[in-house]
Amino acid sequence: MYKGEADWSYLNQVKANPRLHIPVFGNGDIDSPEKALEYRQKYDVDGMMIGRASIGYPWIFNEIKHFFATGEKLAPPTLEARLAIARKHLDFSIEWKGDKLGILEMRRHYTNYFRGMPGFKAYRSRMVTAESYEEVVEILEEVRHAYADYSFV
Amino acid sequence: MVKIGNLALGDFPLLLAPMEDVSDPPFRAVCKQEGADLMYTEFISSEGLIRDAAKSVQKLDIYDYERPIGIQIFGSEIESMRQAAEIAEAAGPDILDINYGCPVHKVACKGAGAGILLDIDKMVSMTAEIVKQVKIPVTVKPASAGTITASASWRWPKGCRMSAYRPSASMPAPASRCTRERPTGLT
Ligand SMILES: Cc1cc2nc3c(=O)[nH]c(=O)nc-3n(C[C@H](O)[C@H](O)[C@H](O)COP(=O)(O)O)c2cc1C
Ligand SMILES: Cc1cc2nc3c(=O)[nH]c(=O)nc-3n(C[C@H](O)[C@H](O)[C@H](O)COP(=O)(O)O)c2cc1C
Numbered sequence: 001m002y003k004g005e006a007d008w009s010y011l012n013q014v015k016a017n018p019r020l021h022i023p024v025f026g027n028g029d030i031d032s033p034e035k036a037l038e039y040r041q042k043y044d045v046d047g048m049m050i051g052r053a054s055i056g057y058p059w060i061f062n063e064i065k066h067f068f069a070t071g072e073k074l075a076p077p078t079l080e081a082r083l084a085i086a087r088k089h090l091d092f093s094i095e096w097k098g099d100k101l102g103i104l105e106m107r108r109h110y111t112n113y114f115r116g117m118p119g120f121k122a123y124r125s126r127m128v129t130a131e132s133y134e135e136v137v138e139i140l141e142e143v144r145h146a147y148a149d150y151s152f153v
Numbered sequence: 154m155v156k157i158g159n160l161a162l163g164d165f166p167l168l169l170a171p172m173e174d175v176s177d178p179p180f181r182a183v184c185k186q187e188g189a190d191l192m193y194t195e196f197i198s199s200e201g202l203i204r205d206a207a208k209s210v211q212k213l214d215i216y217d218y219e220r221p222i223g224i225q226i227f228g229s230e231i232e233s234m235r236q237a238a239e240i241a242e243a244a245g246p247d248i249l250d251i252n253y254g255c256p257v258h259k260v261a262c263k264g265a266g267a268g269i270l271l272d273i274d275k276m277v278s279m280t281a282e283i284v285k286q287v288k289i290p291v292t293v294k295p296a297s298a299g300t301i302t303a304s305a306s307w308r309w310p311k312g313c314r315m316s317a318y319r320p321s322a323s324m325p326a327p328a329s330r331c332t333r334e335r336p337t338g339l340t
Binding site for chain 2: 047050052092095096106
């Protein structure tokens with residue numbers, strides 16, 4: 001959807017305006033704690049807004065905060081954390097939109113939560129065709145067993 | 154401490170961007186759990202809101218555990234936006250946000266979203282009108298920080314109590330896709 005890099009250099013000009021007394025938040029392309037820190041140091045902003053990087057990876061917020069606070073990177077979310085988030089998202093989706101639509105709208109999220117897991121495609125294609133909540137939950141259980149020993153990097 | 158109106162957001166808040174078809178309550182719930190300090194709804198059509206369209210009204214659903222939360226509206230008509238702001242405020246958000254940045258063709262070319270950046274005077278009037286309408290802080294999310302720099306130095310109305318705006322520089326103003334002429338004053 002968005003091509004090219006966000007140009008944050010304008011933000012320094014905006015903040016340099018002496019008539020401006022309101023907070024300005026930078027947005028565009030933040031996708032890692034390192035980049036967040038680099039941009040925080042380079043540009044005069046009061047905070048940051050994150051879009052695409054949070055899709056399927058809500059951990060980005062706490063990862064950035066931890067990195068700012070300690071200079072160290074949090075370990076990537078475990079399989080259990082990913083399963084829990086997927087489940088929470090699914091449950092809420094159903095609660096909010098009803099069974100059918102909730103399951104349907106959740107489909108595009110699975111790949112993201114389990115990004116990088118080798119061989120996940122087979123599970124994914126079953127998840128995105130599963131029609132009932134129970135079916136999805138069962139596949140998530142299978143994932144839990146199949147990848148129990150997998151370590152994320 | 155960063156503040157928008159009376160809303161204290163910590164030292165360096167991380168905001169969840171408004172994303173159509175993404176930033177719905179289920180998605181916001183997981184982002185909130187993982188540390189988002191301020192979240193926004195998907196953008197909501199002002200024309201949809203004032204006509205009580207189900208699709209638009211449903212997007213006003215916000216929950217207490219999500220606070221602080223902002224509702225984002227978009228549109229090209231000042232009067233519709235004023236009415237939509239009133240409707241959105243009644244849903245109880247902490248912040249009202251105006252989308253001045255959506256580059257999607259069907260939005261921008263109708264003069265809403267980034268389309269309004271072609272008419273800075275109108276953008277300023279619209280903002281002032283909405284700020285006058287609501288009691289909660291108003292934020293704006295423009296696409297092009299260059300445009301905002303221009304409007305900031307010359308034409309922002311006095312007495313405007315908008316509390317924040319975010320130049321989101323990621324989106325090249327798509328204006329040239331809608332019209333061949335770029336008005337002076339746009340950088
Ligand atoms: C799928 C999608 C939907 C979006 N919908 C909106 C929207 O409704 N309102 C808005 O102001 N911006 C919208 N945006 C723009 C984002 O808020 C954000 O400005 C942009 O994605 C750049 O930030 P990022 O690089 O962190 O993703 C959308 C972006 C994406 C990817
Ligand atoms: C882009 C921009 C937006 C502003 N928004 C507000 C605002 O919402 N509320 C406010 O009190 N001041 C705002 N200001 C500050 C006022 O423009 C101005 O500094 C203040 O009213 C004092 O008037 P002066 O410019 O004559 O000194 C804004 C400034 C800029 C550059």
